[in-house]
Amino acid sequence: MKLTKGKEQRFTGHPVSPGIGIGPVHEATEPALTITAHALDxxxxxxxxxxxxxxxxxxxxxxxxxxxxxxxxxxxxxxxxxxxxxxxxxxxxxxxxxxxxxxxxxxxxxxxxxxxxxxxxxxxxxxxxxxxxxxxxxxxxxxxxxxxxxxxxxxxxRQPFRSFTSLPQGAVLAAESLRPADAALIQPAQIAGVITAEGGIEGHTSVMLRALGLPAVLGAEGVLEAADPGALVILDGDSGEIILNPSRASLDAARARLAEQAKAKRALSRLSRLPAETRDGTHVELQANLELPFELPLIARSGAHGIGLLRSEFMFMNRAEAPDEDTQTRIYRDIIDAMDGDPVTIRVLDWGSDKEVEALSPYLPETPEPNPALGLRGIRLLLRHPPLLETQLTAILRAAAHGPVRIMLPMVSVAAEITETREILKKLWRRLKRRGGVALPEALPPLGVMVETPAAALAAPVLARHADFFAIGTNDLTMYTLAADRGMPLSAQLYDPLEPAVLRLIHMTATFARAAGIPVSLCGELASRPQVSALLLGLGVRQFSMHGNAIPRVKQAIRATTLPSCVALAERALGAESAAQVRALLEGE
Missing domain, CATH: 1.10.274.10 (PtsI, HPr-binding domain)
Incomplete structure (x- = not known):
């Protein structure tokens, strides 16, 4: 590959799909859309x-x-x-x-x-x-x-759409933006990587590029303006760095990283066949979070042993009305069948007035809530509207005949929310038996709760008398503990799940769950960070649920440590004064 003329320039963007891409940059512009409006007779x-x-x-x-x-x-x-x-x-x-x-x-x-x-x-x-x-x-x-x-x-x-057919083999595709339907047209064997000036780590375009296995950096400003057609470019889908007109040294380093990544990828793929356990034999259960059914193949490749968090909200999106019992049963059944005997934990609808979905508008308050995060959401909303909850629970019971299922309740704060839901579940079980001709599991599925508020963590000894399992949701637990919204710029700097106050609540929940003899998992974003795995083990967590992509690296981190060292690390972290001190402890490991 020949070096191109011009001074080496470096840019940064959002790394959305891992890997190193090296090739000539070619821009694929979207034809301008011209609209002429006129009134009708x-x-x-x-x-x-x-x-x-x-x-x-x-x-x-x-x-x-x-x-x-x-x-x-x-x-x-x-x-x-x-x-x-x-x-x-x-x-x-x-x-x-x-x-x-x-x-x-x-x-x-x-x-x-x-x-x-x-x-x-x-x-x-x-x-x-x-x-x-x-x-x-x-x-x-x-x-x-x-x-x-x-x-x-x-x-x-009748204006034309964007086309990629004219791009040369091995080109790095550059565009101002890339729509999901555009990404579906890309032939992975033709393209070395993707760079866009707009976009970020979230969204369907990022999902598609990861599915295609193409190294990609989105939201990289300045590259399109600086790059001549055909100029050589290196993009790093792990770090978000882009090097335009690379020097010989930069090109050699990129090729070396490409070889290292290929070697590491082969090593991680071999981990899927190995157990997730520490060097001294402590077993850890690694499961996957599922937001949309199209993620199922990724879960299968990751080596996950089941789904630890199935977010059921996707069924209610883009619908004029809530899905009926048969529709929900079919969707749950297909997912359970795909897991082929591995357990599936279904979280019932976790929604509130902070999110607009047409199918759920009849169930939300007519007057906007001044603070939706503290309002009618999760199990509170469902218990206020029993038909909505009963339809979902009935569908889960019917689907549970196809494989092991657990039911999880979001935003639980008091024990009464568990006991009321359990009575509804028993009533629906009896109703289905009377209906006849309906296949059911041999016993009621376990009923557990999300621990995502300080109240739930503090009340864990009481909740454990009524729940069959706990699942710690660190995203909301961090927000409610620190009174900091990670989506708001002024408070985002306060939002840190490594704050000792949050870690103490995790440790408290795990300790009370172990004393009660019920399992406890952690399914927030923190579970997907390999550098935190040892700390979580030391806090008492033995089940993690995360995005499928993160499982191999988390397993690698678990297999590299021992339980006594994890416990010692956790003791030091619990005594720290700040998240910065905790982070320093992790970096020193």
Whole structure:
């Protein structure tokens, strides 16, 4: 590979897909979209609605073709990406977006282009303006609305889409931004890596690039302006560094890192067949978090022994009404069957007024809550609306006949929330038996709770009398303990799960669970950090649940330590005065 002329320049962005990419940079621009708006006369309304329906049909046809193209990709990548296409296909049906567009045409006499542009932007801005800390989730949902609008607008105006067919073999793709549907068109064997000026670690585009196995750095400002077409570039999908016009020394170093990563990847792949245990034989259960079904192949590759946290919220997204019992049963059953006998822990709906989902709007307070994080969410919302909870529990009971299942309750603060839910579960069990013809598990699934508030941790001895297991959610536990919202810039610096106050609550919960003889897992972001694994073991946690990608490295960290050293580390961390001191202890290990 020849060096290109020009001075070496370095840039940084968000590392979203690991690996080293080396090749000539080639930009793939998106053709500008031109919209001409005009008002309609009364006789024009019906033909305009027909024109919109035609553009929607074309959009659905294109997305179905994208799904069919995925058959050319590796099987695991197909399974990860195809369900995302289903999300967009659903939104092109009688969704809130399309109903809003048609209303603007019919009542406002907007042309279809103006109606689509105005309605999609209004809905996207409304999503972004919702209160609550989940900025990444809100941005992802707003981007979904805008992406669908762009597709329909191009079909309404018959303007072309972006194409990658002209890129040379081994090129590094550079773009201002990359949409999920664009990423689905990339042939992994053709591209060495991806760089964009916009984007971040969250979102469907990042998921797709990881599924394709392409090194990628998003949100790297300045690269497109500085790079001449064909200039050599190195991108590091682990660190986020980009080197334009690399020197011979930089190129040699990148090639060496590429060889090291290939070697490390082979070593990590071998770990999937080895147990997760310390050098002195302490066994640790490593499970995976599941947010969307397309992540199942990743879990299978990771070596996870079951799903420690199945976030059931995805079933309620992009729907006008909550999914019925049969729909939920089928989805749970498919996931349980895919796990082939490994346990699946299903967390019932964890939602509140800080998130806007059309299917759940009838269940949320009519007046916006001044502080949604402290309001009607999680099990509080479900117990306020028993039919919503009963439908979900009934579906879980039916699906539990297909494999081992546990049921987990979010945002539990007091024991009464567990006992009330357990009585509902028993009632539904009896009802299903009377219904007849319904396959059921031999016994009721274990019922556990998320420990994600200081109240739950402090009340752990009482909660343990009524719960079958604990799962510590460090994301919310950190927020509530430190009164710091990680999504707000002014308080983000206070949000740190390594603060000794948070660690003491984790240790307290694990200690009380062990005394009560019930299992305790940790399923927050902290579980996925290999450098913290020894500390968590020392605090008493023996079950971790995390994103599938993190499991091999966490297992590697566990197999490199001993329990006595973990306990000694935890004792020092619990006596520390700050997260900075804890971090220094970890770095000294």
């Amino acid at each position: 009364e006789p024009d309304i019906a033909p305009e609605l027909d024109r919109l329906d035609d553009a929607l049909a074309r959009s659905r046809h294109q997305l179905q073709k994208l799904k069919n193209r995925l058959a050319q990709l590796p099987e695991d990548s197909q399974a990860e990406i195809a369900p995302l296409m289903d999300v967009y296909l659903h939104m092109l049906g009688p969704s809130r977006l399309i109903r809003g567009v048609k209303s603007r045409i019919e009542t406002g006499r907007h042309c279809a282009e103006a109606a689509m542009q105005a309605e999609s932007e209004a809905q996207a801005e409304a999503i972004l303006a919702l209160p609550g800390p989940d900025r990444a989730g809100k941005q992802r949902r707003a981007d979904e609305v805008r992406e669908l609008a762009r597709r329909v607008l191009r079909n309404l105006t």
